[in-house]
Amino acid sequence: MSEDQQAPAFSLDLSEDTRTMRDWVHDFAATVIRPAAAEWDEREETPWPVLEEAAKVGLYSLDFFAGQWFEPTGLGTPVAFEEIFWGDAGIGLALTGSCLAAVAVASNGTNEQIGEWLPQMFGGPGDIKLGAFCSSEPDAGSDVGAIRTRAVYSEATDEWVLNGTKAWATNGGIANVHVVVASVDPDLGSRGQASFIIPPGTRGLSQGQKFRKHGIRASHTAEVVLDDVRVPGHCLVGGKEKLDARLARLASGGAAGEQAAMKTFEASRPTVAAMAVGVARAAFEYARDYATQREQFGKPIGQNQAVAYMLADMGTSIDAARLLTWRAAWMARHGHKFTSAEGSMSKLFAGETAVRVTEQAIQILGGNGYTREYPVERMHRDAKIFTIFEGTSEIQRLIIGRAVTGLPVR
Numbered sequence: 001m002s003e004d005q006q007a008p009a010f011s012l013d014l015s016e017d018t019r020t021m022r023d024w025v026h027d028f029a030a031t032v033i034r035p036a037a038a039e040w041d042e043r044e045e046t047p048w049p050v051l052e053e054a055a056k057v058g059l060y061s062l063d064f065f066a067g068q069w070f071e072p073t074g075l076g077t078p079v080a081f082e083e084i085f086w087g088d089a090g091i092g093l094a095l096t097g098s099c100l101a102a103v104a105v106a107s108n109g110t111n112e113q114i115g116e117w118l119p120q121m122f123g124g125p126g127d128i129k130l131g132a133f134c135s136s137e138p139d140a141g142s143d144v145g146a147i148r149t150r151a152v153y154s155e156a157t158d159e160w161v162l163n164g165t166k167a168w169a170t171n172g173g174i175a176n177v178h179v180v181v182a183s184v185d186p187d188l189g190s191r192g193q194a195s196f197i198i199p200p201g202t203r204g205l206s207q208g209q210k211f212r213k214h215g216i217r218a219s220h221t222a223e224v225v226l227d228d229v230r231v232p233g234h235c236l237v238g239g240k241e242k243l244d245a246r247l248a249r250l251a252s253g254g255a256a257g258e259q260a261a262m263k264t265f266e267a268s269r270p271t272v273a274a275m276a277v278g279v280a281r282a283a284f285e286y287a288r289d290y291a292t293q294r295e296q297f298g299k300p301i302g303q304n305q306a307v308a309y310m311l312a313d314m315g316t317s318i319d320a321a322r323l324l325t326w327r328a329a330w331m332a333r334h335g336h337k338f339t340s341a342e343g344s345m346s347k348l349f350a351g352e353t354a355v356r357v358t359e360q361a362i363q364i365l366g367g368n369g370y371t372r373e374y375p376v377e378r379m380h381r382d383a384k385i386f387t388i389f390e391g392t393s394e395i396q397r398l399i400i401g402r403a404v405t406g407l408p409v410r
Contacts, residue, residue: 012326014075021068022079028059029087037088040218041378046174047091047218048128054095055125062122065099069106074333078274078325085278089382090218092275097170097219098122101131101179103267104195109237117197121177132175134166134224142395144181144190149226151182151196153240158233160196162226165208168389172222173207176200180226184243191250195237204229215381268390269343270328273350276386277322280350280357283379284314287361287369294365307364314357321350341396341403348396351386358383 014022032053040047054060068076085092098121106114121131140146149164162182166172178198185192198205208223233240288311291302301307328346331338338344358380362369369376387393401409 014079015073018071018073018076018079021076022083025059025080025083026086028054028057029083033084033087033091037091037218037375038372038378041088041090042217044212044217046220047094050091051094051128052125055123055128060095060122060128061124062102062118065096065102065122066118069103072333074329074331075326077271078277078329081271081274082278082281082322085275086282087278088218089275089279089379089385090216092278093170093216093219096271096275098129098131098175099271100133100170100268101175101177104133104179105197105237107267108195109197110239112234113197113237117177120200121175123176129177130171130175132169132171132173132178132224134169134172134178135181136168137165138167138223142392144193147181147183147190147193148186149180149182150186151184151194153184153233157230159230160233160236162196162198162204162229162231164226166224166226168211168221169224171220172224173205173210174220174222178205178224179237180224185247188247188250192247194243196231197235197237198226198229198231199235202229202231214384215378216385266338266343267332269347270325270332272386272390273321273325273328273346276347276350276354276383277318277325279379279383279386280314280318280321280354283354283358283361283376283383284311284318286374286376286379287311287314287364291364301364310360310364314360317353317357321346321353324349339403341400344391344396344399344403347386347391348393348400351383351396352393354383354386355380 032050036047036050040050051060058064065077068080071077081092081096084095102118102121105117109117120129123129135144135147137147137149140148149162149166151160151162153160162180164182166180172178177200180196180198181193182196183192184194204227206225206227208225210220210222213221236243288302291307291311292300294301302311324342324346328338328342331342358376361376362380365374365376368374371377391399398409
């Protein structure tokens with residue numbers, strides 16, 4: 001390389017603003033989230049006091065989440081989410097659960113919809129609000145094409161009428177704003193679906209069964225029942241003109257373009273991976289510190305190769321998961337297509353790392369790790385969801401397999 005040529009820049013250093021944000025969020029996680037984690041896990045209720053404290057400092061706010069989403073490198077959101085979930089996954093999901101509904105509108109909605117509805121998903125101090133994204137159904141989880149919730153347009157009143165039942169909805173039934181995926185043309189499967197904003201207080205929407213869960217218990221998860229729910233025409237995410245154009249292309253044999261729900265999940269995968277990294281890191285750090293202090297046979301158990309090797313594998317996996325997550329987040333922010341399913345790679349690896357690392361943390365703590373007196377038991381329960389929600393590990397492998405082979409893997 002000649003003297004007048006500069007080597008291409010490459011750095012994994014976070015910007016000063018992102019480091020400052022990370023330290024601020026970490027401090028909140030350490031001083032507010034962690035001390036409350038066990039209580040709200042046992043209560044299995046939305047931690048409203050924690051949300052209020054987060055709103056007071058600006059952490060639970062549209063401004064904060066939007067600021068990290070648009071951070072220039074793309075790393076703002078994964079860095080913030082890792083720290084929040086390092087604090088606790090259940091409370092973390094209560095704090096971030098509105099973001100999926102916000103992303104659904106921000107990614108696919110009109111400017112008017114974004115300006116009107118996103119603020120109503122967060123509120124502010126003294127007036128906490130929530131958003132809920134409702135896609136899955138009792139018989140349609142991974143198979144999004146099996147969604148039965150119907151949306152029928154009434155031209156006379158310019159209204160959409162929705163009927164159906166949604167399952168496993170974070171903030172379902174208690175949210176101020178629900179974003180619901182429904183079928184407008186069942187014959188087209190997932191290509192005939194659209195998303196709808198259900199405004200606060202809309203008649204016909206109610207909470208069904210609230211699920212009692214294995215983990216992430218501080219996050220509210222429930223069915224959402226839609227019984228002749230009527231919403232104005234302008235509540236169709238993206239608008240009717242855009243939907244009609246897509247359906248017309250399909251009718252003439254053209255491509256449908258990106259389906260809104262799938263676009264939402266694609267955008268959210270690196271953020272979910274970051275959540276998993278946070279849980280794994282929390283368990284690793286606890287087990288590491290325990291191994292340096294706990295003595296058996298006259299020495300710290302960390303001096304035993306069996307324990308040290310386990311910690312070595314845990315730390316290596318976490319760093320690898322974080323790098324996959326950062327790569328996917330950077331690609332998404334800079335408009336690079338996930339040609340090798342990089343988003344799915346990050347979610348798959350980080351989710352399975354969280355399950356494995358939290359299990360190994362319990363093993364290092366032995367009998368103590370299996371009790372609720374120590375947090376790794378809760379972390380292990382929380383970790384399992386990351387191989388299930390927003391695309392199971394099996395679905396991620398299917399997506400990756402199709403991407404790397406170019407074949408219609410089934």
